[in-house]
Amino acid sequence: MKPATARIAELQLAVMLLTRLPAGQLKDPAPKLSDAQWAYPLVGLIVGLIAGICHGAATGLGASPALAAILSLSAMILSTGALHQDGLADFADGMWGGHNTARRLEIMRDSRIGSYGVLALGLCCAIWSASVAQLAGSADLAAFLAIGVLSRVAMTVCLATMPPARHDGLGAQAGRDTRANLTVSAFLALAAVIVLGLDGLIVMLVVAAVTFVIARTAQQRVGGQTGDVLGAVQFLAETAAWATLAILSN
Incomplete structure (x- = not known):
């Protein structure tokens, strides 16, 4: 497969994995999940x-x-089919609803949502909406684009630095990131920061801090990353980014 064709297929796979948007059908040989992380x-x-x-x-x-x-x-x-929001709810239920690693992973796999999940999801959606509303006219298209990029870069960082907590599931299939994937993510993150201007650096630092806290919590409680951990990282990082912009706008 030619390099350009391979990159298009990887982007197509990433769209199929992370959204419910139409992306056509992949042609054989299909790329691996780990190859699509840069996208x-x-x-x-x-x-x-x-x-x-x-x-x-x-x-x-x-x-x-x-x-x-x-x-x-x-x-x-x-x-996105509420993919990341579902991950956040499962993450919250598992992290604080179980007393050992096996039980936490079991809870995270359960499709039912518990009290911790409801609270985490409700609070994040409220903070997200309130932050964007406070920005009003300042919440322009560029901010949506930049924050969308930064919050997905957080996912690739987790895949690069954390082992999978399970031997199956999204986290295990995606595997560790490669240097090339991280390089692309770094350039895209830099572009996002530039788009946001002076506030972009602060937003990036906040996103990095949130990513670190969630990653460390997952490492300590379940031994690594899962698809739910990645979803939680994305939506929490995005919510924190919007909240930061709202605070800085005052």
Whole structure:
């Protein structure tokens, strides 16, 4: 397979994995999940574009800042099939609902949502929406794009630095990241910071701090990363990024 064709197939796989957007069918030989990690931030760019366009359209039609924020969050959730939100809920239930590693992993695999999951998901959605609403006109398309990229870079960092907690599932199949994947992610993260201007550096540091805390918690409690851990990292990093921009806007 030619390099350009392979990169397109990897991007296609990343879109299929992280969203519910139509991406066609992969041709044989299909790329491995680990080969598609470099494209995760580009998927964030696509999802951010959808949410940003929805926010701009709602605002232009006269929606209040709160309604525009909720509609953009809804567009984002619909485009990803609530993949990351589901991961956050499972992560919260598992981390604080189990008393040992095996039980935590079992809870995280359970499709039912518990009290910790409901609280974590509700609070994050509320903070996300309130932050975007506070920014109002400052929540432009560029911010949606940049934060979409940064929050998916956080996922690739976790895959690069953490072993899988299970021998099956998304985390195990994706495997460790490669130097090439991390290099691409680093360039995309730098571009996102530049787009956000002076506030971008602070946002990146906050995203890095959130990623570190979640990764360390997962390492200590379940021994590594899983698909749910990656989902939690993405949505928590994104929520923290929006909250940071909102605070800095005052």
